[in-house]
Amino acid sequence: MIKKKKVIILIMSVLLTTTTIVYAAANYPNVTAKSAIVMDATTGKVLYSKEAEERRYPASTTKMMSLIVALEHGNLDDIITTSTNASSTEGSSLWLTQGEQMKMIDLLYGIMLISGNDATVAVAEHIAGSVDNFAKLMTEKAHIIGAKNTNFTNSSGLPDPNHFTTAHDLARIAAYGYKNPLFTQIVSTEHKVLPPTVKGDIRDLYNENRMLWFYEGGNGVKTGYTDAAGRCLVSGARRNNIQLIAVVLDSETMWSDSKTLLDFAFAQLKAETVFNQGDILKTTRVTNGKSEVVKLVADTSIVLPVSEKDKDEFSTVIDAPNMLEAPIVKGQKLGVARVYYNNTEIAVVNLIADESVERKSFFGTIIASAWNVFTFFIKNFA
Numbered sequence: 001m002i003k004k005k006k007v008i009i010l011i012m013s014v015l016l017t018t019t020t021i022v023y024a025a026a027n028y029p030n031v032t033a034k035s036a037i038v039m040d041a042t043t044g045k046v047l048y049s050k051e052a053e054e055r056r057y058p059a060s061t062t063k064m065m066s067l068i069v070a071l072e073h074g075n076l077d078d079i080i081t082t083s084t085n086a087s088s089t090e091g092s093s094l095w096l097t098q099g100e101q102m103k104m105i106d107l108l109y110g111i112m113l114i115s116g117n118d119a120t121v122a123v124a125e126h127i128a129g130s131v132d133n134f135a136k137l138m139t140e141k142a143h144i145i146g147a148k149n150t151n152f153t154n155s156s157g158l159p160d161p162n163h164f165t166t167a168h169d170l171a172r173i174a175a176y177g178y179k180n181p182l183f184t185q186i187v188s189t190e191h192k193v194l195p196p197t198v199k200g201d202i203r204d205l206y207n208e209n210r211m212l213w214f215y216e217g218g219n220g221v222k223t224g225y226t227d228a229a230g231r232c233l234v235s236g237a238r239r240n241n242i243q244l245i246a247v248v249l250d251s252e253t254m255w256s257d258s259k260t261l262l263d264f265a266f267a268q269l270k271a272e273t274v275f276n277q278g279d280i281l282k283t284t285r286v287t288n289g290k291s292e293v294v295k296l297v298a299d300t301s302i303v304l305p306v307s308e309k310d311k312d313e314f315s316t317v318i319d320a321p322n323m324l325e326a327p328i329v330k331g332q333k334l335g336v337a338r339v340y341y342n343n344t345e346i347a348v349v350n351l352i353a354d355e356s357v358e359r360k361s362f363f364g365t366i367i368a369s370a371w372n373v374f375t376f377f378i379k380n381f382a
Helices: 059-073 104-114 117-128 131-144 167-177 181-187 254-268 362-381
Strands: 003-009 035-040 046-050 079-081 101-103 191-194 203-206 218-226 230-239 242-249 270-275 280-287 293-298 302-306 314-325 333-341 344-353
Touching: 035 167, 035 254, 046 167, 046 254, 059 104, 059 117, 059 131, 059 167, 059 181, 059 218, 059 230, 079 104, 079 117, 101 104, 104 117, 104 181, 104 191, 104 203, 117 131, 167 181, 167 218, 167 230, 167 242, 181 218, 230 254, 242 254, 280 333, 293 333, 302 333, 302 344
Parallel strands: 280 314
Antiparallel strands: 003 314, 035 046, 035 242, 079 101, 191 203, 218 230, 230 242, 270 302, 280 293, 293 344, 314 333, 333 344
């Protein structure tokens, strides 16, 4: 029988209960955006914010959620036929014609690299039957991941009084997206050539997000503009295992604003190793084994962004049995270690056996039992 018990190990005692921290510094950012935020994607830690909870129009930054819903509900190899409605969609375009057929994965690149509104409608209709139904899926997903001040009425970001979000919610959406490797791949693609279709030639696409070119570590995510929203940019950058997200809404200088925010945030953070692959995180007793204990080690390393101001907000929970029964195979998963920031789980690593433990033979078990009985009497009656 395996007896399981959670063992809690505090890396640093949790002293603060706030979910975000805004850092004060002499070089505090000065940005033109009406709303702005820069956030660490792993922990959700906010390093700077300006009117980040104020409702605003997101313009084409909306398409981040369109991509997330498409990746989670669609089949990338599906062939999508462009409807009249999709082909006549206003605004930025992938130049789809009525009846033109294209793979979903190609449409997704067209959505994120050059902001094809027509492509978002084609994908929405294919997955949900209509743009309205697809927008409901988008809103539901936004609320599930914590973007509760967001409401979507379309898949493109075209103006609508009931289509709104906040800078903080957009950062949350981007952070969720980065957990999906294909999301990351698409939003960080600088150049993509889409194959020709029966009704169209090849499409040579260059990402409109200049941060991919001029900012070190730039790896996403989406531009946006309408008269109502102003110039908007959600930008991502990764350096030294730290993934940051900056959001600027209604900005006069969105590129320099974003660079200012990312520079500021990277200066505040340092990547620190919580534990390395192979570190022993627990030793567990073994019954009926040739060895009495087995060491549980991390199967991978965990590196997290930490600032001087929030070291006390990290903790780790070791969830593994206190007793195991042989046989045990080297590399066998025997538990997990969960890392928390402000009581929110941000990383998980498997705990595996660092060596095999063979089961005792029947004769060996009899001898061990007899010895246990003998030592019991010696200790209690001698």
